[in-house]
Amino acid sequence: MDQQLHVFVTVAEKENFSRAAEELHMTQPAVSQYIQAFEREIGTRLLERSNKYVRLNKAGEIVYHHAKEILGLYTKMQRLVDDVTNKTSGPINIGASYTFGEYVLPHIIAKMLDQFPLVNPSITIGNTREIAELVLGHQMDVGIVEGDFKSNKLMIEPFAKDAMYIVMAPGHPLARTDRKIEAHELVEATWIVRENGSGTRDATEEMFRLLGIRPGKMMEFGSIQLIKESVEAGLGISLLSEWAIRKELSMEALKIVQVDGLPFTREFSIVTLSPYKTKALDTFLELVRENKMQPNLFGGRE
Incomplete structure (x- = not known):
């Protein structure tokens, strides 16, 4: 099922069977077979096909939204299990609002990779609302947001x-x-x-x-x-x-x-959805908390 979801999401995002096949390193007929089998399992068509494009229909939009969440959870589960015995390594999906993401985060990432070169960070920059939605959708492991952010579903930790x-x-x-x-x-x-x-x-x-x-x-x-x-x-x-x-x-x-x-x-805050964190994510969060967050614009400040 996870492979079917992966193929479906890729086709939906590429809007083309050929481009999806290239991305997945599969043949186009194999991709088509996965989609047909998946649609039979769901019980309805999910994609509108033409000679020029492939697009989600209403049912497809619902399945796509939940497929992204399921794949995010599945990946996170695999990382946590692997993390039990492995060193600090592997991917981290980090979302950050513009100020932190563009002017602070690069320095933290550089320090982390210097100490833990096996960590593989992926960074998405957006506004505070966009980053929070990505974390809620299990598409980001952690978000760094600005201001007096509130949510009943996310864990929020002001840190600077x-x-x-x-x-x-x-x-x-x-x-x-x-x-x-x-x-x-x-x-x-x-x-x-x-x-x-x-x-x-x-x-x-x-x-x-x-x-x-x-x-x-x-x-x-x-x-x-x-x-x-x-x-x-x-x-x-x-x-x-x-x-x-x-x-x-x-x-x-x-x-x-x-x-x-x-x-x-204003405050910068760490937002997460799950209390379970990989070693790589814990390491990143420790570096974020340790960061002095002071550009020292004016004399006498540290």
């Missing part, structure tokens, strides 16, 4: 704090003063923000609430790097993690503007 600052281009009118900026002066600025579901967007909305402001113009971008480039180009201002802006600050491409009530502080 992150300071966030308002940044703008050095040539921006509000950046041309050494005095603290009043909150009302920020209302007229164009704000560049992340999409809904992002931890950075949640932090920005909470900051607006705390400062008692609501900007009239906001542009929504789906990438921190794109936001930084846009702010540097003078398109607007943004609230970003100190981890994301340290390189631009050192190059004087961006400037932090002092505002009463800032920096805004």
Whole structure:
């Protein structure tokens, strides 16, 4: 059954029998036979076929969703059993929100692989909501998310704090003063923000609430790097993690503007679904917890 599920999921994702056969290192007739046998076992057709594509029908979408969960659980079970006797090794599927995933996680992975070269990490970057859904669907072993994240189904472990600052281009009118900026002066600025579901967007909305402001113009971008480039180009201002802006600050491409009530502080949290963890995952989590999480932007901080 697990092989049938694997073949079915691959065909569904590739939307083509030939590409699926190539991915699975099988012949196309063999893939077709697996799908036909699987559909007979389920009792209905799962795929709509044409000369140009293969697509899931309504029943297929239901089976695909659960097949992904079943395969994730099966893989996790195999890893845990193998882990009883083996060394710290094997795959880890790690999901991380953008700030942590792009600016902190690479350093932790490098340290882990230096000490445990047999570990094979796979990393998916998404917003906080997307990562939590992947962990819930057994498609990620662990997620690292931002902000005041809550879930009744996931185990959540806050492990570090992150300071966030308002940044703008050095040539921006509000950046041309050494005095603290009043909150009302920020209302007229164009704000560049992340999409809904992002931890950075949640932090920005909470900051607006705390400062008692609501900007009239906001542009929504789906990438921190794109936001930084846009702010540097003078398109607007943004609230970003100190981890994301340290390189631009050192190059004087961006400037932090002092505002009463800032920096805004949020938490990074580890989210998992199962209490059972492989040695490789336990090792990764230990390194995450040990990480100082301090980019040392300002003198005197550690």
